Amino acid sequence: MYLEKINGPSDIKKLEVSQLKTLADETRAALINKISKAGGHQGPNLGVVELTVALHYVFDSPKDKIVFDVSHQCYPHKILTGRKEAFLDDAHFHDVTGYTNPNESEHDMFIVGHTSTSVSLALGLAKGRDLNKGSENIIALIGDGSLSGGEALEALDYAGEYDKNLIIIVNDNDQSIAENHGGLYKTLKKLRESNGTAEDNLFCAMGLDYRYLDDGHDTAKLVELFESVKGIDHPVVLHIHTIKGKGLPYAEKDRESWHAGGPFHVEDGSPIYPDEGGENVVFNCLKELLDTNENAIVLNAATPMGLGFVQGVREEYVERGQFIDVGIAEENAVAMAGGIARNGGTAVFGTFAPFFQRTYDQMSHDVCLNNSPATFLILSPGAYGMNSNTHIALCDIQMFAHISNLIYLAPASNEEFTQMFRYATTQKEHPVAIRVVGNLKSTGVADDTDYSVLKNKIERRGGKVALIAVGGLVPMALEVADKVKANTGVEITVIDPRFVSGVDKELLNELKADHSLVITIEDGEVMGGYGQNIAAFYGDSEMRVHCHGISKAFHTEFKAEELLDAHGISVDKLTAEITDSLK
Known part of the structure; x- marks a missing residue:
């Protein structure tokens, strides 16, 4: 056993x-x-084990600085830099995060969880070193899937004219989350097939030195390659061919399914906690659209499974020309959707909310300024979405609800989503985004609302107190209303806003007649959120407004219900607040 004696890179060098x-x-x-x-x-992570061992054998972390793109491949690095117990001992599994984090170790340079950033960050470290007259190696490790991101290409372009030490490792396993898409992957394939000698070479075209290693699992060859560039005085790309899922045959074979997932039985890969499935309302609506409208198309950016277009399903629509995966290039997808809509097509782009953050300029300028009627599905925003500080999206309302011409809808049920989607993809007046939270449920009651008329829905009509709940929090609000009535005999008003890109002035004015308190609840940040728009509306009136939302912070590793409860959003706390106000 060697690993038991490895507590840091210095121990690896003794071997x-x-x-x-x-x-x-x-x-x-x-x-x-x-x-x-x-x-x-x-x-x-399985694919970069040998690479990481050789990296720490040759270079001198933390003096030599290593930047991991996305951090999806940092687990072996953590094992070898003093955190092995978090992988060997069940009791310590939660001692570390799934991403690099300087708060855990001096060997981690950044908290990173988004893609295509490593070369830019490494260039910044290199320039900082130059300013301080340092001599350390700066190393960026980027997967081939991340190369399609605009930031990565911008950084490679600048690196082509940089003239000091910078080592860019391209971990090429011929796979993003799903398969790679884009012309640059044709050139990577040619490079792999020619052992790095093909004339079509993106990296050389950008003015970068280039070296290729076909077997990225040969530790001796990796050491030799890394030693050949240690201390190099100019930028160099090390293009290394690896196998995603290396070491588990089923993961090597089905690379898409084994990008990430839950616990499994090692002997055959079967899940310990099988997914019981259930209705996928997003996929059902998209499928209905594509099957009934030959001018419709769905765009995605490397996360097709989020829309339900898993491997074995999407191929039919790709062949029809009705499904496009642009790779990790959300900005391109948004602008393309705007162009398709502008030229008479019905375009829908959907991906997870944290990745939509990259698209603000294209949403605002390319789509909304031109009032192009594309549809955008913003998946899993708010507290019921992803819960890592690298992937949270608690500010989607702040980002998108205030863009002119954009209608931002917030369904409270699967039925509302279905009707909103049909409206969005049949109207031709303006762009529409739909906020698809992770806790939507079916009510069993069909929605026949005409969403061309932006009105709030009164779920319960009462008096004295109005509780306005955004999207998936409406069921909680109805439960609160039931408990308040049981406690006090008072029927309060419950409102489902349905759209968060404006306020229903007529309804809000009506509430002034027999209400003295309006409470808003939303599962995103309260600052600049929907509730504060309501408060601003009532600013010069006697109406009291109390806005509940999440505090401004990089919350992480949270459970949605606990985070909401800590901010006053729970059945018990809201019931107590309203009951107290009625005394």
């Missing part, structure tokens, strides 16, 4: 090169121990 393969095998075993029991990013 012989011939012993590194065994260390890599032990590191992979530790990795599998954790991901099989606790889940996580599986395929990306």
Whole structure:
């Protein structure tokens, strides 16, 4: 056993090169121990074990600085930099996050969870080193899937005229989350097939030195390659071919499904907690659209499973020309959707809310300024979405609700989503975005609302207190109303706004007649959110307004119900607040 004696990179350097393969095998075993029991990013990490061992054998972290793109491939790095117990001992699994984090270790440069950023960050570290007259190596590790992101290409372009030490490792496993898309992957394929000698070479075209290694799992060859560039005086790209999911045959075969997931049985890969499935209202609506409208098209940016277009399903629509995956390039997808809509097509672009953050300029300028009637599905925003500080999207309302011409709808049920989607994809007046929270449920009651008329829905008509609940919080608001009535005999008003890009002035004015308090609840940040628009409307009146939402912070590793409760959003706390106000 070598791993038990490895507490940092200095211990790795005590080994012989011939012993590194065994260390890599032990590191992979530790990795599998954790991901099989606790889940996580599986395929990306399994594919870089040997690369990471060789990296720490040659370079001198933390003096030499390593930047991991997205951090989906940082688990072996954590194992080898003093955090192995978090992978070997079940009791310590939660001692570390799934991403690099300087608060955990001096060997981590940044908290990183978004893609295509590593080369830019590394260039910044390099320029900082130059200003301080340092001499350390700066290393960016980027997966081939991340190369389609605009920031990565911008950084490579600048690196082509930079003239000091910068080592860019391209971990090429011929896979993003799903398959790669874009012309640059044709050139990467040519480079792999020609052992790096093909004339079509993106990196050389940008003025970068270039070296290729076909077997990214040969520790001796990796060490030799890294030693050849240690201390180099100019930028160089090390293009290394690896296998995503290396070491688990089923993960190597089905690379898309094994990008990330929950606990599994190591012997056959079967899940320990099988997904019971259930209705996928988003996919059902998209399928109905594509099957009934030959001029409709769905765009996605490397996350097709989020829309239900898993492998084995999307191929039919790709062949029809009705489904496009642009790769990790959300900005391009948004602008394309605007262009399609402008030229008579019915365009829908959907991806997860944290990744929509990259599209603000295109949403505002390319689509909304031109009032192009494209449809955008913003998946899993708010507290019921992803819960890592690298992936949270608690400010989607602040980002999109205030863009002119954009209608931002917030369904409270699957039925409302279905009707909103049909409206959005049949109207031709303006762009529409739909806020698809992760806790939507079916009510069993069809929605026949005409959403061309932007009106709030009164779920319960009462008096004295109005509770306005955004989207998926409407069921909570109705439960609160039931309890308040049971406690006090008073029927309060419950309102489902349905749209958060404006306020229903007529309804809000009506409330002044027999209400003295309006309470708003939303599952995103309260500052600049929907509730504060209501408060602003009532600013010069006698109406009291209390806005509940999430505080301004990078919340992480939270449970939605606990985070909301901590901010006063729970059945018990809202019931107590309203009951007290009625005394």
